[in-house]
Amino acid sequence: MLNINLFQFDFGKINVSSFNVGSGYVGPASNRSFDNPGELQVPWHELQGKDLDPFALLSWHTRSSNFRGRDDEMIGLEQWALEERPISVKFISGEGGVGKSRLAAEFADHMEIRHDWSAGFVDLNKPQSFNLKRSGTLLIIDYPEEYQESVAEIFHDLARLDQTELKVCDPPIRLRVLFITRQHLKDWQKVITDAKANALVNITPVVLGGLSLEAAHELYNSALVKATEVMGEVVATLSEEMMAAWLEEAAENDQALFIVAAAIHNALYPQEETIKYSGRKVVRLLVEREDSRLRNISKEIGMADDNFCSILQAMANISDAIPIAAFHELLKDTGLQNGLPAKSTLAHCLRNTGLLTGGAVCAIKPDIIAAAFAVVVLTQAQELAPELVWQALSLDLAGGLNRLARLHHDAEIVLGMHEHTLGYWLARSVYSSPDRSALLAPILCRSHLPHALLPAAVAANETLLSKTDDKKELANICNNLGSCYSALGKRQEAFEASLRAVEICEQLAAADPGAFRPDLAGSLSNLGNRYSALGKRQEALEAALRAVEIYEQLAAADPGAFRPDLAVSLNNLGPFYSDLGKRQEALEAALRAVEIREQLAAADPGAFRPDLAMSLNNLGNRYSALGKRQEALEAALRAVEIREQLAAADPGAFRPDLAMSYGAIGNIYHADGQYEKAHDSFFRGIKLLAPIFMENRQGLQGLMNNLQADYLKMCRTLNKVPDRELQDLLEEEGTL
Structure with missing residues (x-):
């Protein structure tokens, strides 16, 4: 997918920073060609014609507004690009409409003008070759989630290049790859790990949110001026006070796209002197x-x-x-x-x-x-x-x-x-x-399926269920259905599908243990979770124990392949023991999970540190249940330390986990009678969770409810008035 062809020069004697030192190619290997490489470009489009489509003004390609409010992000990206390492990958993430692509495009222009780089967008749908510059090369890939196989190939190729072509150059040639995505960095972790490319990825993504009042005000007025220019209308610009009032009307109004849309709407309807509608309404x-x-x-x-x-x-x-x-x-x-x-x-x-x-x-x-x-x-x-x-x-x-x-x-x-x-x-x-x-169905069988595709996955698998007699295929369909039903909150349907999968896998494993015991273990793990969701604790424990037993045997024979699965099954086992009051057994399972994950994280931190933090958090709970508060606190603090680092790099992905850890520490302090520290821990958890709560209210409601209840309980215990600023924030987010 990505190949580099370096020209044969003595790089140390080249003084011209813009000298082309080679060419690159992105596309299918079968079509690879380095002939006639072009220059990387940012696809800016000139606005033309008086009666232009208003949507053209909304596209970042037309640069219809001033670029403001992203100074810190631009500085961070420049520092990343100019690091000495030959190859580095970074992610820009955020919701649609926050300005991810515009930021990347402006950064590419900056690197080309200021540092004489070759920089621009590459389209994974269209094979292309491009020049590499001695000073540096920046490849920008938009919507990588739509090209997951190609992105996986790129990571494999980057890992290979880091060990071969680019590493031999002295001084090194800089190649930077910038992905623009709506997903969190952790959603790409498996792809990165499978390619052995963890060392190449900058673990601090650029996470974009809304704009400040000052930036929003300038963005609106610059877009309004451009829109009125194009449409031939004259509309008065907006005061900062009026912009502030509009931003307060709806949480989404601070997003770049909604601000520009409001300006375009006012240019289309100049008789309206103020912004009359919310960003969502303007788009409609x-x-x-x-x-x-x-x-x-x-x-x-x-x-x-x-x-x-x-x-x-x-x-x-x-x-x-x-x-x-x-x-x-x-x-x-x-x-x-x-x-x-x-x-x-x-x-x-x-x-x-x-x-x-x-x-x-x-x-x-x-x-x-x-x-x-x-x-x-x-x-x-x-x-x-x-x-x-x-x-x-x-x-x-x-x-x-x-x-x-x-x-x-x-x-x-x-x-x-x-x-x-x-x-x-x-x-x-x-x-x-x-x-x-x-x-x-084969396309929608992956884990962590987007919520939008879950109903279609259910429909496809339900349709196929009655159309096949192949037992392996039936087991796969039932497991897929179980996962989809569970993600949709359909617990009974999820249980029935998982139970059927286990029954089929047991028959297959009896006939061919070598081929089907891993499938049986995975199906049993799923079944344990389904039983637990229905409150059937003993049955959940029995299924989980069977899964652990099989994974232990598999991991003994092939540790590299099955120790991660064994750790997962042990992690599941602990809570099932705990639910039945078997606290010592729960602790022993949690200790084993931590032990395995510490070894895995030492070998591959990028892939396994989040899992280690989860297991440490569970271990703290297990110690706490046994009254071993010092050990519980030590485990929970270790989990917090890891999650703070992860949340600093990717707040959207890891803030909920960190908030959960603060809740766990608060409970430990509470049990130990340290009410002030418990109060402060619950407070920190709520404050951390509140800004992202509305993005995933359904998924975070339970955690938020628990943190609020514990915090208010500590306020009553200490005879303290709940923090006014926090109450205002929670009321604004609709959580109180």
């Missing part, structure tokens, strides 16, 4: 305006369904781009092409509508707008929506599913569009369709 209004425009075009070209052009655009938003020639096949069973003039092609009818770019209908940019538009339009075509979603995905099912999950998240979480979702329509499109389910 802009989408409805575009839908109305496309409906008028449908009428003008004589289509029977006024929704026709809007539907084409919605499908392209899901797919990213659809060639106009492909629509005839995709829509053949929908009746949507009724009204197309005789002997006239769709391309001919749409040639002057502005819908076509290079013979294709392309997705609206940015993604949040594309998501909102797709949901609004498909909601108006409820009966056809599932089929339209499937057809839009069919051109690239694997990549399309990742994109759909992202759009679903933007619409439901970022924009609050809960009533109709892309994930629901996808699930309806595959249910009772064995052919579609067979295509979908």
Whole structure:
């Protein structure tokens, strides 16, 4: 996927920093070519024409607003880039609309202008070769979650390059790879670890959030000036006081995209002197305006369904781009092409509508707008929506599913569009369709599946369950169903699926132990968790004990392959013992889990330190249950130390774990009568959790409730008034 071809020079004698020292290639190995390498570029687009599509002003590519409020991030990225190490990888993460891509693009320009680097975006869909500069090279990869196999290859190639080509250069050639993602760094950990690339990854991602008042104010006014320039309107800029009031109206209003959208809306409707709507509402209004425009075009070209052009655009938003020639096949069973003039092609009818770019209908940019538009339009075509979603995905099912999950998240979480979702329509499109389910299920069998894709995974696996007699396949389907049901909160269904998986695996393992005992152990671990979720403690313990027994035998024969699984099963075993009052046995299981994970973390800290922290936290609980408070405190403090380091590097991923550890320490102090320290620990946990609570309210509600209850209890015990600032924050987040 990524290859480097260095020219044969004596690098030490080259004085010109911009000298091209080689070329790189990104793409399939079968097409590899270093011929005619081009320059890396940032895809800026010039704004042209007075009646420009307002969405173009929302795209970071058009630079329609001043870049402000990211000075610290730019300094951090520059320091990372200029480190002496030859190869380094870093992540920029954050929700859609916070300005991740714009930050990366501005940073690339900065490195090119200030330090004479070769810097720009690479598209993993399009093979390309590029020049490497002696001074340094920066590759930016957007949406890596959509190209997971390619990203895995890149990490493997980077690990190889670090040991070969680039390491021999003196002084070293700097190669930097910057990933722009919505996922947390820990979500990429397995890919990084499997490639043995942990040493290459900078463990402190750039995590973007909202803008300050000063930055938001300048961003809004600069976007307003540009929009009025383009549209020929004159609108007064906004005062800082008015901006402050608007930011207070809704939590999401401080995101860059919503601020620019508000400016564009005011330019479109200059009679409104203030920002009248929240960021979410402004996006909805802009989408409805575009839908109305496309409906008028449908009428003008004589289509029977006024929704026709809007539907084409919605499908392209899901797919990213659809060639106009492909629509005839995709829509053949929908009746949507009724009204197309005789002997006239769709391309001919749409040639002057502005819908076509290079013979294709392309997705609206940015993604949040594309998501909102797709949901609004498909909601108006409820009966056809599932089929339209499937057809839009069919051109690239694997990549399309990742994109759909992202759009679903933007619409439901970022924009609050809960009533109709892309994930629901996808699930309806595959249910009772064995052919579609067979295509979908293998792609959706991975762990930590995005929530948007869970209903479709359930629909596909339920459909396949009655269509196969192969026992191994049946066991896999049942395990997948158990995981999906559990993630959706369907405990009884999850239990029944996991129980069936165990029964099948027991039959398979009896016939061929060498091949199927690992599957049986994994299925038993799952079953233990399902029993526990139903409150069946004895049955949970028995299943977990069987899993541990098998993993112990497997780890004895092949430690490298099965010790991590053994640690997981021991970690599960401790709470099951504890639930039954078997505290000493729970402690012994926890001690063994910590012992194994300490050894694993010593060999590979990036992969196993989070697991070690979890096991230490559990160990503290086990010691505490036995009244061994000093040992409990020592274990819990070690967990906090690790989690503080992890949370500093990736707050979104590890703050909940750290908050949980503060809660555990608070409970230990409480049991020991150290109420002031308990009070302070619970307070720190709540304060840490509150800013991210609304991002995952369902997942964090239980932890937040426990921390609040313990904190308020300590306030009453100490006769203290709860912290006013914290109460205000919790009320603002809706947790009180």
